[in-house]
Amino acid sequence: MKLSNILAAAEKPLISCEFFPPKTDKGEANLWQCLDELRVINPAYISVTYGAGGTTQDRTKGIVTRIQSETGLSPVAHLTCVGASKAELAELLADYQAAGIENILALRGDAPEGMDRFEAVAGGFSHATDLIAFLREQGDFSIACATYPEGHPESAGGVADDIRYLKEKQDRGADAAVTQYFFDNKTFFDFRNRCRAAGITLPIIPGIMPIGNFAQIVRFSAMCGASIPDWLHQKMTPIQDDLEAVKQMGIELAVAQCRELLENGVPGLHFYTLNKSAATIAIHSQLTDLLA
Numbered sequence: 001m002k003l004s005n006i007l008a009a010a011e012k013p014l015i016s017c018e019f020f021p022p023k024t025d026k027g028e029a030n031l032w033q034c035l036d037e038l039r040v041i042n043p044a045y046i047s048v049t050y051g052a053g054g055t056t057q058d059r060t061k062g063i064v065t066r067i068q069s070e071t072g073l074s075p076v077a078h079l080t081c082v083g084a085s086k087a088e089l090a091e092l093l094a095d096y097q098a099a100g101i102e103n104i105l106a107l108r109g110d111a112p113e114g115m116d117r118f119e120a121v122a123g124g125f126s127h128a129t130d131l132i133a134f135l136r137e138q139g140d141f142s143i144a145c146a147t148y149p150e151g152h153p154e155s156a157g158g159v160a161d162d163i164r165y166l167k168e169k170q171d172r173g174a175d176a177a178v179t180q181y182f183f184d185n186k187t188f189f190d191f192r193n194r195c196r197a198a199g200i201t202l203p204i205i206p207g208i209m210p211i212g213n214f215a216q217i218v219r220f221s222a223m224c225g226a227s228i229p230d231w232l233h234q235k236m237t238p239i240q241d242d243l244e245a246v247k248q249m250g251i252e253l254a255v256a257q258c259r260e261l262l263e264n265g266v267p268g269l270h271f272y273t274l275n276k277s278a279a280t281i282a283i284h285s286q287l288t289d290l291l292a
């Protein structure tokens, strides 16, 4: 089902879950098991990330196609501009259309390993805005895009740039935006207010990162520009070597974060699952009064 229709028909906020394509058979078996386990929370859609290399990109296509044909869940295929010409993108989109894939999360993507900055290939795109316009020409897709409440690390003009480009993503045809994760809800609320003031009307779905390994989150956050507030350091640092305690604290904090977001009118919660199901299910079980 199209993401735009899913969001329009929803009477209560929705849950969605993001996975990455595993590199091994064992990882892939784990992914299908997680998707099965997640049925208890009735996810509105499952999104699958897109890597920088050919093999990982093929895995995304394989997983998304199988979700569509075998599970009854609605897949969203992430797609980036990395390393692809328009002709190659058009070919992939034609395959997606033939397989009944209706939803694309359109991204610029990051530089592949070994390169220090993103560079468009000849005949390719430099920004997600261009990919969104191209998607609109190529087929009847529902299109989501990414946005950054704390600003994208490359945005010289800070959050103001991200708001300007989010408006452009909307104008070029995006139906919804999913945010980078953040731990301070005030950042999100301020960002959303500024987006609305700038004429951005599309649903802005907050990305939620349940913390299962604090050191890993500190590393990720440094790369993607998500800040770790002092209060979070103070809670996590003393227990960071006790992974079970970190997981429990991660769930407790995510429940509190999601509850406040839901009480303040978000259209859904997008969970960065890191290919695990337990934390998302545990968090959901404590939010059922507020969810679809």
Ligand SMILES: Cc1cc2nc3c(=O)[nH]c(=O)nc-3n(C[C@H](O)[C@H](O)[C@H](O)COP(=O)(O)OP(=O)(O)OC[C@H]3O[C@@H](n4cnc5c(N)ncnc54)[C@H](O)[C@@H]3O)c2cc1C
Residues within 6 Å of the ligand: 048, 049, 050, 051, 052, 078, 079, 080, 105, 106, 107, 108, 109, 110, 126, 127, 128, 129, 130, 145, 146, 147, 152, 153, 154, 155, 156, 161, 162, 165, 168, 178, 179, 180, 181, 207
């Ligand atoms: C929800 C979510 C899912 C993600 N999934 C993936 C994934 O599957 N695979 C992957 O590789 N990465 C993924 N990423 C990471 C993403 O690819 C990186 O953050 C990347 O650096 C930027 O992608 P973007 O689509 O936001 O780029 P853009 O929107 O193109 O923005 C990149 C930079 O350029 C600026 N900019 C934007 N538009 C313009 C314009 N028209 N002209 C000039 N400057 C502009 C922005 O301010 C920003 O600094 C995801 C991120 C999020 C939040």
